[in-house]
Amino acid sequence: MNESPLTSSSAAWRIQPQGDRCLMIYFGDQIDMSIGRLCLAAANLLRHAELPGVTDVVPSFIALAVHYQPNGRHGPRYAELAAQIERLLSQDITPDTQTGRDVEIPVCYGGEYGPDLDEVARHAGISTDEVISLHTQPGNLVFMLGFAPGLPYIGVHDERLNIPRRASPRTAVPPGSVAVANRQSVLYPSRLPGGWNIIGATPLSLFDPARTPSTLMQPGDRVRFVPIDATEFDRLREAQQ
Amino acid sequence: MSITVLKPGLLSTFQDLGRTGSQHVGVPVCGAMDLKAHRLANLLAGNDADHASLEITLTGPTLRFEAPACFAMTGANLQPTLNGNPVAGYRPLIARAGDVLAFGAAPPDTGVRAYLAVHGGYALTPVLGSTSTYVRGGFGGHAGRALAKGDVIGLHASLPTAPESLSELAQALWQIRVYVPSALSGRTRDYLRLLPGVHWDEFTAESQHDLLHAEFRISTQSDRMGYRLEGPPLAMSTPRQILSEATGYGTIQVPSGGEAIVLMADRQSTGGYPKIAQVISVDLPDLAQRRPGQSVRFASIELDEAQRLDGQREEAFTQLREALAPLRALLRT
Numbered sequence: 001m002n003e004s005p006l007t008s009s010s011a012a013w014r015i016q017p018q019g020d021r022c023l024m025i026y027f028g029d030q031i032d033m034s035i036g037r038l039c040l041a042a043a044n045l046l047r048h049a050e051l052p053g054v055t056d057v058v059p060s061f062i063a064l065a066v067h068y069q070p071n072g073r074h075g076p077r078y079a080e081l082a083a084q085i086e087r088l089l090s091q092d093i094t095p096d097t098q099t100g101r102d103v104e105i106p107v108c109y110g111g112e113y114g115p116d117l118d119e120v121a122r123h124a125g126i127s128t129d130e131v132i133s134l135h136t137q138p139g140n141l142v143f144m145l146g147f148a149p150g151l152p153y154i155g156v157h158d159e160r161l162n163i164p165r166r167a168s169p170r171t172a173v174p175p176g177s178v179a180v181a182n183r184q185s186v187l188y189p190s191r192l193p194g195g196w197n198i199i200g201a202t203p204l205s206l207f208d209p210a211r212t213p214s215t216l217m218q219p220g221d222r223v224r225f226v227p228i229d230a231t232e233f234d235r236l237r238e239a240q241q
Numbered sequence: 242m243s244i245t246v247l248k249p250g251l252l253s254t255f256q257d258l259g260r261t262g263s264q265h266v267g268v269p270v271c272g273a274m275d276l277k278a279h280r281l282a283n284l285l286a287g288n289d290a291d292h293a294s295l296e297i298t299l300t301g302p303t304l305r306f307e308a309p310a311c312f313a314m315t316g317a318n319l320q321p322t323l324n325g326n327p328v329a330g331y332r333p334l335i336a337r338a339g340d341v342l343a344f345g346a347a348p349p350d351t352g353v354r355a356y357l358a359v360h361g362g363y364a365l366t367p368v369l370g371s372t373s374t375y376v377r378g379g380f381g382g383h384a385g386r387a388l389a390k391g392d393v394i395g396l397h398a399s400l401p402t403a404p405e406s407l408s409e410l411a412q413a414l415w416q417i418r419v420y421v422p423s424a425l426s427g428r429t430r431d432y433l434r435l436l437p438g439v440h441w442d443e444f445t446a447e448s449q450h451d452l453l454h455a456e457f458r459i460s461t462q463s464d465r466m467g468y469r470l471e472g473p474p475l476a477m478s479t480p481r482q483i484l485s486e487a488t489g490y491g492t493i494q495v496p497s498g499g500e501a502i503v504l505m506a507d508r509q510s511t512g513g514y515p516k517i518a519q520v521i522s523v524d525l526p527d528l529a530q531r532r533p534g535q536s537v538r539f540a541s542i543e544l545d546e547a548q549r550l551d552g553q554r555e556e557a558f559t560q561l562r563e564a565l566a567p568l569r570a571l572l573r574t
Contacts, residue, residue, distance in 0.1 A: 019436055019519030020547040022489045031484065043265070055261040058487040060511060065487030067264065070548045071555040077548050145267035146485055146511030149378055153485065190378075207267075209368045209380040215266040 013042075013089060015082045018065065023082060025064045025089070031184070033156055036143045039064050040100070040220040041093045049088055052076065059219045060144045061153070100142070100220035105187070107178050107225045108233040109135075109200040116166070116197035120180060124160045131199065134158040135180070135225055142221040143184075148192055150207025150215040154223050155184035169195030176201045178225070185225075187217075203228075203237035242308040242399050244359075246392040247341070250302035255293040255363060255382035256506070260371035264487065264510040271373040271381065274465060274506045274529035275354050278316035280558060281425060282358035284565055285313035285333055287572040292362025292397075293372040293382065297355040299532070301344025302388055306336040309400040309407055311360035311414070311572055316427070317352030317530060320345030330355075332419045333568055335411040338402070352427065352530030360572050361398020377466075377507065398572075410571065417568050424557035432540035433524040436547060438493060438516035440483070448475040452493075452518060453539055457501070461533040465507040468528065470537065474499030477515055485513040491520035491528075503528065521547040523554055 018024045025042065028035035043059040046066060053075035056067040066085065069075045076084070109132045110117040121128045134157060142152045157180065165181045170193065173179070177188045179196030186196055189206035206216045217223070228236070256279060259272025273279030273296055282294045295302075301319045314321055314330045321328050322343050328334055336342065347353060365372040365383060374382025383394060401407055441449065457472035475495045488494065492504045494514035503520060504512070506529075520528060521542060531537060 016439060017436065017544055018439055018487075018516070019489055019491055020522050020544060020551055022487070024439055024486070056264040058265045058510060060486040061484045063484075063486045065264075065489075067261070067487075067489065071551040078544055144485065144511065145265065146487075147267060147509055149263075149266065149268045151267050209268075209378070213266075214263070214268070214369060219265055 015085060017078050020078070021070060022065055022067045023078060023085075025066070025085065026062060027064070028062045031061045031143070031156060033141060035062055036141055038093075039143075042089060043219065045088055045091075045093055046085065051081065051084060053081070058144075060146070100222050101218070103217060103221045103223050104226050105202050105204065105216075105223055106228040106232065106236060107135075107200040107202050108228050108230055111230075113201040113230075113233070114178070114199040116179070117199045120161075120163055120197050120199055123163050126160060131161070132227055134161055135185070135199065136227055138222075138224045140185070140223040140225075142217050142219055142223060144219055145215065145217065147186075148189055148207075149209070150189040150217075151186060151192075152206075152217045152223075153184055153186055157183045157185065159183065163197055165195040166197060169193055173198065174201065176203065176206070178202055201233070203233045203240060205240050242310075242396040243393050244310075244396065245305045245307060246302060246388050246390055246394070247305055248303040249388040249390055249392070250297055250344070251300040252298040253302045253388040254296050254374035254376065255365055256296045256373045257293040257371055258291050259506070260369055260373055260375070260381065263369050267510050268369060269375060269378070269507055269510055270490070271371070271375045272506050273356065273373075275316050275352070275356070275526040277425060277526040277554070278354070278356045278427065279358075281331070281421065281561075282313050282315040282356040284558070284561055285315065285331060285419065286358040287311055287333060287360045287565070287568045288358065288362065289562075289569060292358065293365055294356040294358040295363070295388075297344065297357060299347050299353050301355065303341060303343045306338060306340045306342070308338050308396065309402055310336050310396055310398070311400060312336060312342075312357060314355055314357050316355040317347060319347050319351070319355045321355075331421060333360075333414045333417070335400070335407060335414060337404075337407060353532045354530060359396055359398070360400075361396060364395030364397055375507065400572075413571050414568070417565075417571070420564065422557040422561060424554050425561065427526075427530070429530075430524060430527050432538050433528055434521045434542040434547065435493070435518040435539045436521060436542065436544055438518045440477070440515040441517055443477045443479070443515065444495075444517050445476055445478050448473075448517070451475065452501070453541055456536050456538055458536050459531055459533050460500075463533050465505055467505050467508060468503040470501040470503065472501070475501055475517060483513050483515050485511045488512045488516070489519070491522065491525050492516050493518045493520065505529065521550070523547070523550045
């Protein structure tokens with residue numbers, strides 16, 4: 001994995017319009033920790049810049065989206081906003097390693113909580129304990145949230161967890177499920193369809209619109225999964241309610 | 242001060258300008274499908290700020306006003322009646338306590354969504370900064386769902402209750418000239434205009450040509466989340482996996498099956514399908530008013546021009562807002 005420091009001035013990025021109310025900034029073309037960190041650093045920079053007309057700054061694996069209103073009294077047109085962003089990014093920003101929080105996520109692995117754990121182990125050619133050991137290594141990054149409110153995409157896991165998605169997706173995955181595919185994890189905040197391999201479940205609530213903040217995780221958080229047993233799972237779930 | 246839902250209608254949800262600011266944590270924007278009609282309804286009901294309006298789909302609800310209110314309806318003409326008498330859209334109207342607002346069938350040549358705004362707005366609790374209903378997520382609007390029979394919705398503003406003063410107000414409102422500028426009219430376009438999507442260059446020349454020249458039909462599998470388009474299949478020259486990234490209202494994405502989907506108000510904040518094009522903002526209200534089975538054609542436009550038209554529409558809203566100052570003055574007294 002490329003862990004070398006990468007700054008925006010040394011990296012190539014390109015800005016392009018996505019329709020008349022959004023622009024995209026691309027920092028790379030594949031999932032990579034340093035590209036992800038650069039997206040997150042740029043997201044922080046642009047959010048704090050409070051550019052007029054900008055409503056949302058949305059990081060993802062390789063790109064950052066800036067949603068804006070070009071039509072208000074101070075709303076910028078595309079060329080103007082792109083130039084502003086170009087200027088901001090040209091300052092030497094470094095990949096975001098400081099601003100994210102350290103978050104520990106308790107996970108009960110296997111059994112009814114992780115019906116695909118055995119299959120993942122078989123596919124990886126290792127034991128289920130080794131899968132759990134690889135999955136609980138520190139240093140994971142929340143690249144982005146999407147698909148549903150509060151659903152994080154977390155990675156990049158060890159090469160041995162490079163497992164394809166299930167051939168046939170489930171129509172309903174239980175809330176709290178922790179699922180892996182392609183060296184990443186997603187956590188399902190609510191009952192949703194999903195094709196990822198479920199290896200465990202967390203008792204924590206991932207999204208509650210009445211809570212501040214509404215989501216358990218934010219883009220840029222550093223995540224460590226901590227194994228718990230069923231008793232602890234029940235205790236934590238009750239404490240949530 | 243409230244209204245009571247006697248019949249809920251097919252899909253009646255409260256929507257405002259949308260839940261912006263939370264897309265980075267995966268929260269969909271939602272908001273009115275036809276933002277133009279929604280904003281018009283608010284202005285015509287004498288509102289200065291944006292309040293949620295009731296987005297009414299095809300079959301309207303039956304509502305009883307429990308207190309006097311000023312209201313306005315825009316968007317599709319779903320044949321509204323007050324106590325059985327036809328009433329006009331696109332102007333402020335007065336309801337008295339006990340009045341019943343009902344809707345008829347949608348004529349085939351009209352749109353599918355009407356917007357009902359009340360002066361002062363509905364009493365709804367904002368969730369993450371918005372009162373828009375997100376039905377899939379079960380939050381926002383009224384109880385996070387579409388209207389149901391027996392719901393009671395509070396109203397913020399009160400009007401005079403004495404019959405004479407209410408008649409006087411109704412008379413005065415009727416005298417107000419309401420002229421909706423042409424930039425805000427509900428006219429249907431022959432072609433909806435497109436900007437190239439971020440993956441436009443990766444689609445085959447044939448797909449690019451088809452998108453701009455073929456006729457597409459809006460599939461029955463279309464809703465507030467997305468409109469599926471039936472037509473010539475679209476394909477990338479070299480198909481590849483796209484990493485999930487942000488989408489917007491009007492993004493046209495193409496899953497591997499080749500059937501284009503236009504993402505609408507309840508779209509997910511991110512998506513992992515290639516994006517061939519983007520419907521321009523000023524043409525989205527037109528698309529949002531089309532129903533499954535109707536056809537749609539596209540034409541290309543330049544970004545500068547699309548943003549100029551967007552600015553022009555905003556200017557028209559500003560002018561209309563200024564022209565309606567007498568209406569707001571009347572309702573303040």
